[in-house]
Amino acid sequence: MRFDIMTLFTSLIDGVLSESIIGRARAAGIVEINTHDIRDYSENKHRRVDDTPYGGGMGMLMSPVPIYNCYQAVLDTMREKPDISRRVIYMSPQGSVLTQDKAKELLEYDNIVILCGHYEGVDQRIIDEIVDEEISIGDYVLTGGEIPACVLVDCVCRMIDGVLSDAECYELESIASGMLEYPQYTRPYDFRGRLVPDVLLSGHHANIEAWRQEAALEKTRKVRPDLLYKAKGKEK
Numbered sequence: 001m002r003f004d005i006m007t008l009f010t011s012l013i014d015g016v017l018s019e020s021i022i023g024r025a026r027a028a029g030i031v032e033i034n035t036h037d038i039r040d041y042s043e044n045k046h047r048r049v050d051d052t053p054y055g056g057g058m059g060m061l062m063s064p065v066p067i068y069n070c071y072q073a074v075l076d077t078m079r080e081k082p083d084i085s086r087r088v089i090y091m092s093p094q095g096s097v098l099t100q101d102k103a104k105e106l107l108e109y110d111n112i113v114i115l116c117g118h119y120e121g122v123d124q125r126i127i128d129e130i131v132d133e134e135i136s137i138g139d140y141v142l143t144g145g146e147i148p149a150c151v152l153v154d155c156v157c158r159m160i161d162g163v164l165s166d167a168e169c170y171e172l173e174s175i176a177s178g179m180l181e182y183p184q185y186t187r188p189y190d191f192r193g194r195l196v197p198d199v200l201l202s203g204h205h206a207n208i209e210a211w212r213q214e215a216a217l218e219k220t221r222k223v224r225p226d227l228l229y230k231a232k233g234k235e236k
């Protein structure tokens with residue numbers, strides 16, 4: 001799977017997506033993540049990419065021209081592969097909120113192109129021209145689309161075959177499993193007087209599994225009961 005991220009701050013994204021599991025997946029060639037600096041496609045001699053909004057109002061808006069040029073350059077790199085399936089996403093607080101199910105849907109594409117906004121956002125016409133879908137990472141507003149893009153790419157990449165080992169499988173984790181995960185413990189056995197639950201040291205696999213299920217259910221009931229209602233709805 002290939003990701004192309006159009007941004008004004010490539011180093012923000014390269015830093016985050018070069019480490020740990022995603023960094024290893026890139027090095028192993030399981031995922032390809034390219035960042036593209038929109039400023040390189042400005043037609044202005046000062047490399048300007050923003051301007052004041054028509055009609056007045058606060059702040060600056062990203063101009064559609066450099067973004068469009070950048071997008072065309074991204075497409076050019078794939079001209080020899082016309083059959084590639086592609087989704088163009090604008091990270092935006094106005095989009096539908098990212099969920100594990102939405103991230104899973106995106107796995108069906110060969111190429112995800114992501115546009116990161118900045119300032120007051122982008123000119124509506126670039127959204128109308130190239131964007132298939134707007135995605136938000138939550139009901140709050142951030143300075144730019146770079147952190148949201150990293151969140152989206154990380155979330156999708158974890159579900160690509162070979163990115164996680166079997167032991168790390170995402171299907172058993174919180175949310176994807178339909179519940180929150182049970183509490184987990186490692187050494188030391190005694191941490192400031194807080195002991196590991198005895199059942200986890202018992203070696204009795206059925207009892208451990210039953211304890212984990214009950215603990216997961218209890219936490220989900222307490223913190224995210226909406227997940228249980230959703231699961232019930234699915235059963236109907």
Ligand code: SAM
Pocket residue numbers: 090091092093094115116117118119120121122135136137138139140141142143144145146148
């Ligand atoms: N003026 C815009 C509005 O009210 O909808 C907000 C612009 S925001 C300051 C700048 C950029 O950050 C956006 O263009 C978008 O790319 C990104 N952004 C901010 N919050 C986001 C969120 N919750 N999810 C995804 N992207 C977000």
